[in-house]
Amino acid sequence: MSSARPQRTDAALSASEPEADTPPRRGARVEARELCRRFGRHVALDGVSLAIEPGETFGLLGANGAGKTTFIRLVTGYLLPTSGRVAVDGLSPDTDAQAVHARLGFVPETSRLYPDLRVRSFLRFCGGVRGMRGEALEEAVERVIARMALRAVADRLIGNLSKGYQQRVSLAQGFLHDPALLIVDEPTSGLDPRQRAEVRSILAEVRGRRTVLLCTHDLLEARELAQRVGILSRGRLVAVGPAEEVLGGENPLDLFRSEELS
Amino acid sequence: MTPLLALVRKELLVLFGSPVAYLTLALIGTVTALLFFDHLRIYNQILFLYTTTVMGGFDSGTIPDYVSVRDTVFLPVMEQLALTLVGLIPLATMRVFAEERLRGTDELLFTSQLSPAQIVGGKFLATFVFVSLLLGVSFVYPATSVLRAGLGIEHLLAVYLGLFVLGLGLASIGLACSAFTTSQLVAAVSAYAVAFVLYDFGWANSFVGESVAVVLDRLSLHPRFAGFAEGVVSLADLVYFAALCSACAVLARLSLDWLRIR
Numbered sequence: 062m063s064s065a066r067p068q069r070t071d072a073a074l075s076a077s078e079p080e081a082d083t084p085p086r087r088g089a090r091v092e093a094r095e096l097c098r099r100f101g102r103h104v105a106l107d108g109v110s111l112a113i114e115p116g117e118t119f120g121l122l123g124a125n126g127a128g129k130t131t132f133i134r135l136v137t138g139y140l141l142p143t144s145g146r147v148a149v150d151g152l153s154p155d156t157d158a159q160a161v162h163a164r165l166g167f168v169p170e171t172s173r174l175y176p177d178l179r180v181r182s183f184l185r186f187c188g189g190v191r192g193m194r195g196e197a198l199e200e201a202v203e204r205v206i207a208r209m210a211l212r213a214v215a216d217r218l219i220g221n222l223s224k225g226y227q228q229r230v231s232l233a234q235g236f237l238h239d240p241a242l243l244i245v246d247e248p249t250s251g252l253d254p255r256q257r258a259e260v261r262s263i264l265a266e267v268r269g270r271r272t273v274l275l276c277t278h279d280l281l282e283a284r285e286l287a288q289r290v291g292i293l294s295r296g297r298l299v300a301v302g303p304a305e306e307v308l309g310g311e312n313p314l315d316l317f318r319s320e321e322l323s
Numbered sequence: 324m325t326p327l328l329a330l331v332r333k334e335l336l337v338l339f340g341s342p343v344a345y346l347t348l349a350l351i352g353t354v355t356a357l358l359f360f361d362h363l364r365i366y367n368q369i370l371f372l373y374t375t376t377v378m379g380g381f382d383s384g385t386i387p388d389y390v391s392v393r394d395t396v397f398l399p400v401m402e403q404l405a406l407t408l409v410g411l412i413p414l415a416t417m418r419v420f421a422e423e424r425l426r427g428t429d430e431l432l433f434t435s436q437l438s439p440a441q442i443v444g445g446k447f448l449a450t451f452v453f454v455s456l457l458l459g460v461s462f463v464y465p466a467t468s469v470l471r472a473g474l475g476i477e478h479l480l481a482v483y484l485g486l487f488v489l490g491l492g493l494a495s496i497g498l499a500c501s502a503f504t505t506s507q508l509v510a511a512v513s514a515y516a517v518a519f520v521l522y523d524f525g526w527a528n529s530f531v532g533e534s535v536a537v538v539l540d541r542l543s544l545h546p547r548f549a550g551f552a553e554g555v556v557s558l559a560d561l562v563y564f565a566a567l568c569s570a571c572a573v574l575a576r577l578s579l580d581w582l583r584i585r
Binding site (some may be wrong): 137140141158159163165177178185186188192194234 | 326328336431
């Protein structure tokens with residue numbers, strides 16, 4: 062077990078009232094209270110309480126099947142909780158879906174793209190379904206193409222791109238509307254070291270300016286990018302605290318063993 | 324571009340990014356041409372027999388009414404074109420929801436400004452555009468037969484309205500089947516099963532009572548289309564197809580809720 066004493070997660074979370082529909086400038090606040098999600102008899106998340114502050118980069122770590130993706134899906138509103146509550150800036154992803162989605166940029170794993178679309182068409186589509194149009198849409202598309210260094214492949218089919226480029230396309234659509242909350246799921250999974258470094262540098266650029274929820278099982282990545290981290294194990298949040306503190310022990314891999322912490 | 328139109332555009336881009344759309348369009352063009360020329364050949368043969376061998380001349384006035392372009396060419400081609408739609412439309416609808424769900428790209432849609440109802444509406448709308456294209460490709464030969472034989476444009480429009488609403492009904496069945504699975508094969512097979520069973524319940528008449536047979540007949544697709552084929556546009560038939568499309572759209576919409584709470 063780590064020598065650092067991770068802060069337990071049952072600390073009281075402050076209540077927040079719903080705010081105006083306009084996304085805040087610095088980032089969104091994410092709050093989960095006693096969040097539970099079951100799939101039949103399987104408990105994917107068990108009483109997770111967590112608050113992520115505006116502008117914070119928060120790393121959610123855990124082994125495969127720990128509940129990271131389920132947590133993301135509850136925040137985005139893709140799934141509904143069995144019990145408990147989740148809110149973005151005090152707004153429910155279920156009942157205030159459009160207001161939450163206006164604040165949200167979601168970068169799924171690489172394969173969740175349309176291989177039959179060209180990069181520019183895909184980005185136009187992503188902007189279009191987020192309510193962007195006309196010149197603003199074209200400007201945003203060109204901006205992310207330049208930012209993610211996609212100019213050379215902008216008119217190629219996504220299915221013909223390398224995994225590294227596909228991940229950049231995925232990041233580009235997440236950044237397209239300059240969201241207050243960026244949720245990134247396994248951003249460097251399956252990439253080579255150079256591609257990983259590129260993706261990490263892109264994520265590092267937004268640190269402090271936007272709220273980032275980074276889901277990963279890469280401890281190095283979490284330590285490099287996140288200010289605070291939470292460890293999920295078998296659906297329970299077993300540790301949360303500053304990244305250096307939680308991951309700075311002699312053997313941080315022990316944190317993935319929930320039995321030793323609970 | 325509104326989010327809904329962006330989705331419709333993307334659906335059409337993805338559809339025409341795969342060979343399925345082109346194959347389906349080529350198939351309906353080929354089938355219509357083959358059906359038309361085959362029935363025209365039969366008509367010419369019958370006409371030849373009457374005018375040369377049996378009655379001894381064109382002006383004898385002895386050619387029976389049923390040996391006409393309307394009854395020998397136009398109506399049989401339209402009947403078989405309707406059946407061809409049953410065979411072709413599930414090929415175009417099978418991927419619409421199933422592929423999205425299999426690739427996980429549905430999460431991109433759910434985190435956009437589109438509501439679940441708009442997601443369903445956009446996909447239905449794009450598919451309806453494709454059905455219109457299918458019918459457009461098939462239009463030239465029946466139109467020729469009607470205009471050359473002097474049957475009247477009203478009859479042609481009535482039949483094509485019938486084919487159009489039948490196509491929308493079949494597409495809706497296919498989309499509803501696609502919405503409940505991640506397998507395109509399952510979506511296609513289930514759509515074929517439902518469409519063929521629903522096409523004409525006449526086969527069940529010998530197994531059920533008279534009153535049930537009447538109800539089954541009223542639920543069948545083919546008797547509803549038959550009215551249009553005769554050139555009769557009935558409000559009841561239009562309401563039937565509108566109700567079928569609506570019921571399928573509601574089912575598809577419910578499938579999205581089912582995904583979130585399962």
